[in-house]
Amino acid sequence: MRNQRSSETVAQNSSSLTVFLPGWADDARSPVHPAPLIESVESALIHTLSGVTSELNALPGAQCRWQQPAGEPTLPKGAVCADPVHLIAGSDDAQLVPTARLAITMDETRALVDELNAVLGDARSGFLVDSAGHWYYHGLEPAALNTLPTSAVEGHPMTGVMPRTVEARPWRSLWSEVQMALHQASVNQARQARGAPVINSLWFWGGGVLPELSVDSSVVVFSDDDFVRGLTQALNIECCPIEQATQLTLDKPTEQAYVVVDTCLLAGDKDRYDTVQRASFWCEQLAQYVAAAPGLRAELNGLTGCQEVILPAVVKPRSVLSRLADLFQK
Numbered sequence: 001m002r003n004q005r006s007s008e009t010v011a012q013n014s015s016s017l018t019v020f021l022p023g024w025a026d027d028a029r030s031p032v033h034p035a036p037l038i039e040s041v042e043s044a045l046i047h048t049l050s051g052v053t054s055e056l057n058a059l060p061g062a063q064c065r066w067q068q069p070a071g072e073p074t075l076p077k078g079a080v081c082a083d084p085v086h087l088i089a090g091s092d093d094a095q096l097v098p099t100a101r102l103a104i105t106m107d108e109t110r111a112l113v114d115e116l117n118a119v120l121g122d123a124r125s126g127f128l129v130d131s132a133g134h135w136y137y138h139g140l141e142p143a144a145l146n147t148l149p150t151s152a153v154e155g156h157p158m159t160g161v162m163p164r165t166v167e168a169r170p171w172r173s174l175w176s177e178v179q180m181a182l183h184q185a186s187v188n189q190a191r192q193a194r195g196a197p198v199i200n201s202l203w204f205w206g207g208g209v210l211p212e213l214s215v216d217s218s219v220v221v222f223s224d225d226d227f228v229r230g231l232t233q234a235l236n237i238e239c240c241p242i243e244q245a246t247q248l249t250l251d252k253p254t255e256q257a258y259v260v261v262d263t264c265l266l267a268g269d270k271d272r273y274d275t276v277q278r279a280s281f282w283c284e285q286l287a288q289y290v291a292a293a294p295g296l297r298a299e300l301n302g303l304t305g306c307q308e309v310i311l312p313a314v315v316k317p318r319s320v321l322s323r324l325a326d327l328f329q330k
Helices: 041-050 061-065 106-120 166-183 186-193 226-235 242-247 275-292 318-327
Strands: 017-019 080-089 093-095 126-129 134-138 201-205 219-223 238-240 257-261 297-301 306-311
Touching: 017 041, 017 275, 041 219, 041 226, 041 257, 061 226, 093 186, 106 126, 106 166, 106 186, 134 201, 166 201, 219 226, 219 242, 226 238, 238 242, 242 257, 275 297, 275 306
Parallel strands: 017 257, 017 297, 219 238, 219 257
Antiparallel strands: 080 093, 080 134, 080 201, 126 134, 297 306
16 A cells, blocks of 8 residues: 555544445446446545555455454465456456355355365465355465455456466466366356356455554444455444444534445345445435535445535435536537
């Protein structure tokens, strides 16, 4: 990460409420997948909380997300996230289906990790699983892995997001070896037999280490995401369950800064997956807060280029992109 502090942070001289709804696109009509992200949730949150801009190979994904299993050793130094994914090959490229949409059981996870370690692991390298079922790998230099988090890769052609540097050659070789091992895995043969998508690759990212950051103590975060909760714990920031974000009392003057991270569009839950409904819910929620506290700065950000700034006396807030489109049409 660049150790350069931004001139603005989320809690500067006024009360604010920022809702991140990654995958939301303006005027969307319940797409099958969320809109491609132009900025990852992880990078956006670190910058919002600290003012620091994160380099891709410095994102502390593994460090923040790791949930140590009882009786197991700590996460090895240099470990990265190794998310199980399904690659769909096209005529000239491939696209990634992330872990959240594959319904992988813990039994399948343990079996696959055991098979990968039997083929590719040794005393100095191998795959790990934490208590939440997240996968990790250690054994190669994480600084050479300049990759986006998995959620930000979905919806993008794979040729544009794979690391291409000379230093990343060992990682590209590992990718190939992993895909060959997964092709033979008994778990995948069983998944294919019942018509479930196979886990035919892994996505490696997030081997950075969180540096010391200056964070405003008045910030409160609401999220159920494992990375978000791990990051806030490391930064000593209060993190509450996301449902508590609908119970805030904002009718008194305050310089508190609230940040909501709602990753439901990335979570693969079809019952909560209507982007129009979810965006409308947060727009209405923010409008109610602004009405109760006119000095509140409220914003809904999809991390897709779509952003709503909720203002008093505005019946239907419109996105920045919509307003720019109108200007170009005049």
